[in-house]
Amino acid sequence: MNSEGIVDTGLNILRLDLGRFDRRFGIGPACWPFFDLLWIHSGSVQIRIGGANLTLQAPDGVLIAPDVAFEGRSQGADASICHFDWTAPDLACPHGFLRPGLVAGANLQTMIRLLHRHAAQNASAEIRKRLLRAILDGFSPPAETDPPSRVDRAWQEATEKLAEIRSLQDVAALAGLSESSFRAEHRTQHGAPAGRHLQRLKLRHAARLLTTTGLTLSDVAAQVGFAHAESLSAAFSRHYGQSPGRYRRAHRHLA
Template sequence: MTSAIRQFPLDTAIHHHAHDFHQIVIGLNGQAEFEIEGLGGSISALSGCIVPANHMHYYAGTGDNHQLVLDLPQDALSLTGHHHELARLFDAPRFFDLDASLARYLEFVLQELRLLASQGALSDLQQDRLAATLLGSLHARLSGDASSTGRPLDLSALDRYIDQHLSGQLRVADLAAQACLSEAHFTARFRAQTGLSPWRYVMRRRLETARRLIHESHLPLSEIAALTGFTNQSALSRAFRRDYGHPPSQLRRPGARRLASNAPMP
C-alpha cells in the first residue's frame, strides 16, 4: 500500500482492529477515545495519538468529531532512506499535543490537501512529502528535547503504582504525575534510566505478571488477561507471541516449567 492522508469522523460506537501499517490520528474538532494495547487516552482538536503497526486498538468518536488520519506503510518514503530515523516515532504507542508551530503546519497541510484535491492533482508522492514534514516535526518534539538529567526516578514506587493499577488503563501521563514531571520530561528521563519507553516497561510488567499467574495458578487465561490489563484473551496471546515466541497456553503444557524459566525478557 501507499501512504494516505484522510479526513473523516469516527463512529461513536466502539470499534477495534489492528493493521500492518503505522497510523497517526490527529483531532480536528470534537473528541475521540483510544486504547492502544492497554494505553488509553483521548484526543481532541490539536492533539493526537500514534498507533504502531500490528497494535490492536479500540476507538470511538464522541458526538460531532473530525480527525486527520495518516496511514503509513513501514516502507513508506517518509519512513525510509534519509527519513529512516522517523520510524522511531512508532517504537511504541503514545499520545501528544501539537504546539503552535505544528498547529500552523497542520492548517497548511489541510489547505494543501483541499487545493490539490480540487485540482485533481493529489498524488502519492505529494502526500508522502506532506507526511514527511509532519513526521519530522513530531519526531523533533517527541524524541528528546526534554532533559534526561536530574534526580533518578524512583522505579520501586513506580512499580508499586503500576502493579496497583495493572488491571486498568495506564497512561504515561499518570506515571509522569507520580514522578511530578511533565509527560515529555518523564518519558526522556525514563528512557535514559531504563532503556525502555514507559509503554514498553508497562507492557513487560503486564507480561511478567501474566506469565507468573499462568504458571502458578489455575485461573483461566481470560481472567488472567483481565487482571493484567489486556482487553481480552486474544490481546494477551498476541503480546505473548510477539515477546516470547509462543502462546500463553504453552506454559500449561508438559515441560512448561523449563520453558517459563528460560523465557527471554521482553
C-alpha cells in the first residue's frame, strides 16, 4: 500500500493498493468519505452500488462517489483501488458512480498500472497528479459548455473554507443570495435540500481528518465548522452509524 499526499486543493491521493478478490475476500460492504476508483485488471466482479447492480469484466472499473454504499463479490479477480479527494466534481455523480467511456478500458488500464508503478518508484507528486487527472477524464461525463452557476461556485468556495462556514446562510452569502433564495436555486439545480448537502460536506471532511490526522475531536469540529465536539459527534454518529472514535479506529490504516 502506498499513501500519497498531493498539495492541491482539488485532488489529493490518499491510498493506492493492488490485490485480489475471490470467495474469501469480497468487496465491502463499505461507504467511504472520499472517491474510490476500483479497477478490475483480470477476471470479473459483481458489485452493487446504491440501487444498481454492475458486472465488471476486465479491463473495466467504476468510480464511486463519496458517501455511497457498495459491496460486491467475485470468483476471482485481480484489482486495484485508488482512494482520493476531488473537490471539482462534488455534485457531478447523480447516480453515485461513473463508468468509463465505451472505448476507454484498455487505455485506462495501462494508465492505472503506470500510476501504481510511479507510486512504487516515488515519482514526483506532480507526475502522479497529472496521470490521475488523465485517468479521471476517462470517467467524466461530457464537459458542460455553460460556466458553473453561482450556487456551484459558492459550494466550491465553501468547501475550501469549511472552518468559516457555520450555517447555510454563510454559503448563501458567498453566492450573493439570501438563504431562502439559495435554498430554492440549489433545489432547482440539484433536486435535493441545500442543508443536507452542507451537512454531508462537513461530515465527509470530518471523516477525512479522523482517518488521516491525529487531531482531537474538538479540533476536527473546529476545522469543519461545528461549534462543539458534542454536536459533531452526534451528527457523525447519525450519518455513519458509529461514533467518531470508533470510525477512526476502524479506518486507522488510512492514516
